[in-house]
Amino acid sequence: MILEMKNIQKSFGELEVLKDISFGVDSGEVVSIIGPSGSGKSTLLRCATFLETIDGGEILYMGEKAAHTDESGKAVYVHQKELHRFRSYCGLVFQQFNLFPHYSILKNLTDAPIEVQHRSREEAEADAMELLRKMGIADKAKAYPYQLSGGQQQRVAIARALAMKPEILFFDEPTSALDPELTGEVLKVIRQLAEEKMTMVVVTHEMPFAKAVSNRVIFMAGGVIVEQGDPLAVFDNPQEERTKQFLRVFER
Amino acid sequence: MTLSTMLSTMSVGMLRTCGIFALTLLGSLPLGMIVALLRKSRFSVVRGIIRVYISVMRGTPLMLQLLVWYFGPYYLFDLSIRGWRFPALILGFILNYAAYFAEIYRGGIESISVGQYEAAEVLGYSKSQTFLRIILPQVVKTIMPSVTNEVITLVKDTSLAFTLAYQEVFSLSKQISASQTSFMPFVIAGVFYFVANYVVAFVMERIEKSMDYYR
Numbered sequence: 388m389i390l391e392m393k394n395i396q397k398s399f400g401e402l403e404v405l406k407d408i409s410f411g412v413d414s415g416e417v418v419s420i421i422g423p424s425g426s427g428k429s430t431l432l433r434c435a436t437f438l439e440t441i442d443g444g445e446i447l448y449m450g451e452k453a454a455h456t457d458e459s460g461k462a463v464y465v466h467q468k469e470l471h472r473f474r475s476y477c478g479l480v481f482q483q484f485n486l487f488p489h490y491s492i493l494k495n496l497t498d499a500p501i502e503v504q505h506r507s508r509e510e511a512e513a514d515a516m517e518l519l520r521k522m523g524i525a526d527k528a529k530a531y532p533y534q535l536s537g538g539q540q541q542r543v544a545i546a547r548a549l550a551m552k553p554e555i556l557f558f559d560e561p562t563s564a565l566d567p568e569l570t571g572e573v574l575k576v577i578r579q580l581a582e583e584k585m586t587m588v589v590v591t592h593e594m595p596f597a598k599a600v601s602n603r604v605i606f607m608a609g610g611v612i613v614e615q616g617d618p619l620a621v622f623d624n625p626q627e628e629r630t631k632q633f634l635r636v637f638e639r
Numbered sequence: 640m641t642l643s644t645m646l647s648t649m650s651v652g653m654l655r656t657c658g659i660f661a662l663t664l665l666g667s668l669p670l671g672m673i674v675a676l677l678r679k680s681r682f683s684v685v686r687g688i689i690r691v692y693i694s695v696m697r698g699t700p701l702m703l704q705l706l707v708w709y710f711g712p713y714y715l716f717d718l719s720i721r722g723w724r725f726p727a728l729i730l731g732f733i734l735n736y737a738a739y740f741a742e743i744y745r746g747g748i749e750s751i752s753v754g755q756y757e758a759a760e761v762l763g764y765s766k767s768q769t770f771l772r773i774i775l776p777q778v779v780k781t782i783m784p785s786v787t788n789e790v791i792t793l794v795k796d797t798s799l800a801f802t803l804a805y806q807e808v809f810s811l812s813k814q815i816s817a818s819q820t821s822f823m824p825f826v827i828a829g830v831f832y833f834v835a836n837y838v839v840a841f842v843m844e845r846i847e848k849s850m851d852y853y854r
Contacts, residue, residue: 436761474763485758488853489776502772503763531853551762 671740
């Protein structure tokens with residue numbers, strides 16, 4: 388198992404956002420997480436990528452514990468140095484891209500590999516150009532983020548995450564900030580990655596995409612996993628009432 | 640007094656004005672950053688002290704602060720320090736301007752979206768790498784107009800050294816104008832300040848242009 392999240396609890400002050408979430412992701416799997424706003428989907432992703440700290444439960448990458456709950460019920464994380472290694476296992480693509488505006492596209496892709504992973508400039512640049520070619524934007528290497536369209540920027544963001552060679556790639560509503568035309572080009576890239584057996588977890592509202600590309604769909608609502616399973620099963624034959632209620636909206 | 644004598648006498652003042660200007664920037668630009676970072680300290684005592692410091696520095700006249708630094712040691716602690724005039728002057732300027740720069744830096748830092756920090760964190764950058772490589776360059780570009788304002792103000796504020804009887808160009812212009820009953824010294828001083836500010840504006844604009852490669 389690449390990732391295991393067990394009995395995850397997370398609250399923001401009084402608000403309990405994740406009540407008791409458990410799921411795992413195997414190598415090569417593509418898991419889609421769908422659900423209404425406020426269901427905790429983004430929070431779950433942020434906990435998995437260590438942007439947020441859990442209040443309870445366990446997070447395991449490759450069978451190793453990054454965080455667990457001790458006897459007193461408090462969540463305990465490994466030391467900074469170890470956490471650094473766990474961070475290198477995951478990549479995150481944000482809804483708002485979050486590219487570095489003062490870096491060229493090429494530098495956005497090579498800076499972290501060079502400065503964080505201490506790879507050589509030649510290796511980093513060669514890898515970066517290869518990624519840009521795959522994304523279809525090799526000609527934009529010297530350009531700056533502000534000169535690219537939203538769809539292109541998001542593809543750069545995906546390339547930037549891939550440049551770090553993560554074990555698993557997380558996507559937090561990658562196309563929600565894009566208009567329908569640009570959404571397609573990003574989904575195409577994600578589909579391509581799925582075909583290459585990249586392990587991915589995608590939080591999305593693009594139902595047809597989730598149905599077509601994922602191996603498994605998780606439906607979250609109110610901080611719990613309501614239903615999960617094969618995409619055809621969840622979409623075409625939902626068991627839970629909450630799931631049916633949510634999917635009904637998309638049938639219009 | 641001939642014009643050339645006037646000019647050569649006042650040029651000593653001009654150099655001193657430049658000296659105050661340079662030393663103040665050298666001291667307050669970095670100190671301002673330290674203050675801005677301390678203002679975000681985990682310890683509420685530190686935060687409190689910094690906020691009081693900024694409030695007092697910006698809330699009272701620089702002229703008054705210069706007098707406090709100059710006369711403070713003697714009146715409060717009975718200390719008579721030789722050659723205290725210049726150090727007191729520079730201390731007053733640096734502490735005052737550091738407070739203004741601190742707030743400019745803070746505004747710049749707070750304008751950077753949290754997404755930048757998060758992207759850097761997920762990519763594995765350390766806190767210092769994030770600050771130096773990702774945040775600071777963007778902050779510098781954002782704060783340039785405000786920094787330019789402060790620097791231009793500083794060029795003119797150097798004339799406050801008059802308060803401590805430090806003979807920079809403004810003080811000299813007053814003195815020579817009185818003793819020679821001539822208007823010329825004021826013209827010379829005016830031209831000097833104008834040219835100095837022109838140079839400052841030119842340099843700042845060049846710096847802003849060099850960061851114009853992105854938006």
